[in-house]
Amino acid sequence: MNPKSHPLNRRTFLRGSGVALALPWLETFAASSRAKDATPKRFLSVYHPDGVGLPLKSDPAGRDWSWFPRGGEKDFELTKVLDVLEPLRSDITIYSGLSHPAARNVHGHSNADQYLTGAPVGGSGPYQNTISLDQVYAEHAGDFTRHSSLVMSTNGGVGGPRGAQTQSFNREGRPIPAMNKPKQIFDLLFVTSGKDAAARLARSKSALDLLIANTRSLGRQLSKHDQQTLSQYLDAVRDTELKLEKAQKWLTTPVPVVDTRNLHLDAEPKEARLYFQTMYELIYLAFLSDSTRVATFQLGRENGEGPHDLLSMAVGLGSAHGLTHAVKNPGGWKNLGTYNRYQAEEFGRFAQKLKDTPEPNGSGSMLDNTLAMHGSASSSFHLSRNYPIISAGGRNLGFTNGRYLKFGKGNEDNQAGAGIVSDAGWTGKMEVEELPLAKLFVTILQRLGVESDAFGGETGTLTRV
């Protein structure tokens, strides 16, 4: 009955019990594999709404202000939008030709909801989402740390259906509220939590004691066969006990002490650079102190207004959403490109910091053990295709960087522009075939150590990654 005595690995257990891989977390196994995960594997996804600028090849701005690089897999040349990442060239990979099939016909204004889930949330009517990539990994890695994941956005909360302000969705497809106040995030991570939690914990422990006694007394009145069945219940209670013990342990474990010199906890989005850098710094500190291994960060919300706009206004541009529609104005592509460049710059600053920090409990740099993604779920004009995606780091996880990876069929000549060659193309019928982004997600999950071969209804990994 002692969970530690099961001579099973996760896979044989699943096979033996006749249940599908959809089973939720199996704490028993997670707990026993803790020892070998000494070096943390980390995952971050940063999302920015509204897509990027992709001027046509024929447009004068096409050469400089198209988000995607020019050239081939290794000899790619970054345009002015991403040239700030040139120093990190050997640590990043840029992807094109990827999108979620279920969202391709949905208006880009609703896209933040499904970037990490791939769910067919549709454009109107009843709403149902599915679990997001980060939460699948959090179910796996969440046991090792005080917080299973860190969910942040500039706007905070969950937003509305089809207007998400969080990137993270739980197993039931419900949004996980994002935090947006640096002070609040800092307190959660690095200030001891209150008395209430301790009282709740104590109550739970007494309840579990009663349940175990009650189960034992029932067990004595059952046949051998039925006792076996009931032992599953007892195991579940014991697993919950372990979880409470873990919570107890964290309650009594002092919170890590971190270097707060670079933190400006009262920064607000209108001081965009400071706010941005503070939020990234918090992720950095959370990773460094191994308070969590999973984080998501959403910059603003689709379709603008609110703090998102403040970010772009702060760097002397118009409202962020407005920029994406004003590209045909004089200097329009350049303005949007400049804004995207600035997003990339802050992401690069964060990646550089991870690169400069040696892994506290392992080899290489922190960046080598972290996969940090940066992307959006639409290209130009909110077309829900050809997502602009960068990943940084992950060398120790098996990622080979310094590459521009192009996917899809029919878009070979104009990979950057989602295969579109004329203005009319943006609204016309799409003939280009793209690959499901979920395949990249499966690759990521496997490299993070999650045994999985499917995500969001797509099976298999993305080759060449």
Add this chain to the structure above:
Amino acid sequence: MTRFFSFLPQSCLASAGAVLLALGGGWTTQTASGQEAAVSLDAAREQGRVKSRFLKDEPEVAKGAGVIPKANVAVFQKAVGPMLKKSCIACHGPEKAKGRLRLDQLNPDLLHGPDAERWREVFNALSKSEMPPEDEPDYALAAADRGTMVDWLSAELNAASVVRRSSQEHSSFRRLTNYEYNYALQDILGLPFPLADKLPPETTSPDGFNNSSDLLQMSAMQFDTYRELGLKALKRATVSGERPQAVTYIISMQEEMAKAVAKEADKKARDAEKAAKAAKAAAEKVAKAATGKVAKVPAKDAKTDEPKKNTQRSKNMPQLVQRKTGERMDFAEGEEQPRAEAAVGQTPAPSPVVLELPRGRELKLDLDRFLPDEGTMRVRIRAGRSSMKPDEYASLRLIFSAHTSNNANFSQVVSARDMPVTAPADKPEFIEFDIPLGDIQRNPFRQLTTTFPRRNEFLHLQNVSNAGGGEDALHVVIDHIEISAPFYEQWPPQTHTAIFFASKNKGDEQTYGREVLNRFLKRVWRRPVKAAEVDQFMSLYAKYRPGFATFEEAMVEVLATALSTPEFLYLTQRVADAKTKSPKQISALELASRLSVFLWSSIPDDELLKVAQQGKLREPEVLNAQVKRMLADPRARRFSQNFVEQWLGLDRMSSVTHVTDSTLKAAMVEEPRAFFEEVLGQNRSIMDFIHSDYAVVNERLANLYRIPKVFGPQFRKVPVTPQTNRGGLLTSAVIMTMNSDGKDSHPLKRGVWMMKRILDDPPPPPPPNVPQVDLTNPEILKMTVKERIADHRNNAACNSCHSKIDPWGIAFENYDALGAFRTQIKDKPVDATSELFNHQTLAGIDGLKRYLFADRQDQFAQAMVHKLMTYALGRPLSFADSADLDRMTAQLRREGDGLGDLIRIIVSSDLFNSP
């Protein structure tokens, strides 16, 4: 001894033919004996029944259960063995081993050997005359020999089943399914709504059932969720403090009319101002244009001066109508504001102004942002019908929505069902809806202090109707609307006083606490509670009490723990001590739980428990009375719902995307349940599932089936003619639709469905690496679906299985991907004729039904008993159960196949009473 595989006596066929000719029946078919005979479905049903092996004087079902029988190997060695050698071993022996069956290696001791399951397959093939194949004359089996083999197998199989009963492998000890748990919580606490479904999804057994004991797992996640839901449910059922102030909106149509008039006047004023400005600007332009050219004043501007005529308003939009004058105004959009001190539940005088809501239209009420987060929203609408045409109906549906920003919107139907509007317009009646605000999708921005994203929430009243058009078209006429939340019938609500009831000991926390716990635990555990058990919970209470302000708050936490105990979550079957084997019978209290989980998908009520506790539940009259009472209770709907869904595999509809009309989709899924209820309620024959001279449909389905004169959304029994090509469950739209590929019929899926769900003879799963049908091959693309299947079947690797599956599905070719009847596919006439593995020809759906009636009634009756029993016991049935099942099938057939009788046979059977 009789031989049930034998064919009908000639005289019987002849007389049936004569009867049929007299009736003027129109079909001709090939009977199993190769004779031509005209047989109507009714006649086939009568004839087939006569053939039942269960109706013979001495059915081969085991007699004298309890006596341990012995294997009769002597007959095998003397007779059966040599016959097998002669007719079977060539294919099923060391040389070929077709179907991986080696008859020479099967142990002839069925009672103790390992091969009883395989012998049962041999028995099935022999008794259905599927083996030896007809096209192998060298191995033909004489009728007498076949009889000897089948008789021996039948006797041995039954004996083996009795023997194995004592070494049972499966148990009915299991946890409640997610839906049972949800219903039980609702029934215990008196909550009208299901709690949000957070439990991890269940695994479906190979039989298709979700309540199978060996698949109902427990995990820490599941356990955690029980704890969370139990506490949440209790907090919802109980209250503390003063009655909360309700937010109440009262929408008076007279006031709305005043608003609309003011708005229009305002608009007119603004338009006039605009027009004046434009005219002035134009005049200035004219004045400036010294060249003499006349600038045109836009005609549009000139028009705005004309007042809009009422008749110009779209009659198809919701409109306010002044009853006396007939004056009409569009309903003005705008935020409604809650009223202070509004009294709810009033019956105001008839309003001089009413709202006319045409068919399909919505009245969209902007409720701003004041609805509370939790609690019940009571919506009262006083409404009537503008016309009373009997063929037309109108009903109201509630939709809740928000539009937080551009493209970020949602809407959701929140009413559990459409409420019919039946009163005449001049005598309107109140219609009430209760909506759980904590469980529906809300606008997350409603509490913002800023105005963007938008905070408003909307309630739409939609008229769902089949009304025709014209001057006197049927509208819903509304004169008064009340919206109030949180709504309580009384304070404290009944859900609260059911737990914290009145008692003279209320002042003494210790005594009263024990009283509360005693009552609650008894209900939750379905048995009397011992004082020591209450003690355990009281000591938990003692630990909790200091952390809470009130007795109730602390007690709710304790009660939540009771809702996570195994005795609540599991269906128990106790033994005296763990070392003894299971007793012969479960206890009367356990029987009560099994009965209520079977018929109500929930725990017993007080009456059932009382009867069980008095030891009367096993008295046949008492048991029958309880079953009758339970089936008449609204909770019995859960039985028809859950059993039918699992039996027929209706959950497959959730992944069907080609039915875009949600009303049709809902009607499709509802039909089999309504049909089952009709058969059950009237104790009709289970053979009606195969074919009946009636259908149970509503208007939407009747349209699809081309059955005339069915009006309204409610399901009802209507007669059907042969020309309708309906009757029974097999051709219902949902079965045809979910067994299609989205564009066309899918005979393979339909065939597999027939074998699995109706015949209880599931085909083996496809082997790995079978060649797929190559749809890029132009030759194959040209073929009809039936031809493609035949082509696939010609492939040796596929033939052995497909020749058994495909014919069943091809017989359904007259039904398209939505289950509509067709006679042509792409200009070619439908070819729905197929030949079964045993060379029986099925001429379309009629042929199939006729064949089932003529030759497979026993098989279907057995399947039905098997399916219902699997569901009733919540465990897979095994070989050991087959003697009992046969006995029950025999009883069912003798009593005339009534579904109501079958339920009675099941609940009084030994199996249902055994652990």
